Amino acid sequence: MGGGWGIDALLSRQTRDHRDLDLMHRLEQEPKLVAALAAAGFAETLDWRPATFVVTAADGREIDLHPLEFAPDGSALQGSLDPDHPFHYPAACFVTDTIGATTFPCLSVEQQVHFHRGYEPTDRDRRHMAHLRAAFGLATHF
Numbered sequence: 001m002g003g004g005w006g007i008d009a010l011l012s013r014q015t016r017d018h019r020d021l022d023l024m025h026r027l028e029q030e031p032k033l034v035a036a037l038a039a040a041g042f043a044e045t046l047d048w049r050p051a052t053f054v055v056t057a058a059d060g061r062e063i064d065l066h067p068l069e070f071a072p073d074g075s076a077l078q079g080s081l082d083p084d085h086p087f088h089y090p091a092a093c094f095v096t097d098t099i100g101a102t103t104f105p106c107l108s109v110e111q112q113v114h115f116h117r118g119y120e121p122t123d124r125d126r127r128h129m130a131h132l133r134a135a136f137g138l139a140t141h142f
Contacts, residue, residue, distance in 0.1 A: 001106045002066065002115065005012040007128050009097040011135055015127075020054075022061040024078070024089075024107075025069040028086025037063070078081075087115075109136050117141060 001009055003022035008014050025033050033053075034044070041061065042055035049067070056062045068076040074091030093111035096103050107115070109132055116125055121142050129140040 001104055002112070004063070004124070005104075006106040007112055007131060009099055009104045010109055010112065011131055012098050014099060015131055016124075020064050021039065022064045022066065024066045024068050027069050030065075030067055033065070040073075048081065051081055109138065113138070113140055 001023060002017065003020070004016065004018045005021055005035060008018075010040070015116075041057045042061075043057075044053060045056040045062075046052075052064055052066050054062060054064050057088050063128045066078055068078050068089060074094070076089040077102035078087040078089065080086050089107075092106045094105065095108045096105050113129070113132065116129060119127070126142060130142060132138065133140055
């Protein structure tokens with residue numbers, strides 16, 4: 001998990017209501033994933049491949065899917081809308097943490113901070129970084 005739910009997993013608690021769920025997946029598994037989500041009532045509503053695409057259920061639940069190509073060392077690349085600047089995921093950024101009694105795969109604190117760079121942050125982004133600073137004693141750029 002990335003995004004807000006990923007940060008909540010790192011904090012081991014839900015900090016806010018979420019409008020979507022950000023999930024990374026193996027690019028080669030995408031056809032099976034899309035078929036499983038379609039069977040669960042999700043339809044594609046946004047296509048920004050190779051960076052991301054969104055599926056939405058009739059009740060409004062939304063999943064942002066991020067296709068990753070894994071290297072033998074466990075690192076991964078995610079395409080971007082600018083082919084010269086893919087997103088890099090070092091192997092160490094894939095961690096697990098919990099919310100309540102449930103363990104989830106999520107992105108590391110360092111990767112979450114990294115992905116919150118290079119754009120004008122929203123109030124939600126600022127709250128995310130404030131939570132990470134308070135919980136982990138780290139410096140962030142905003």
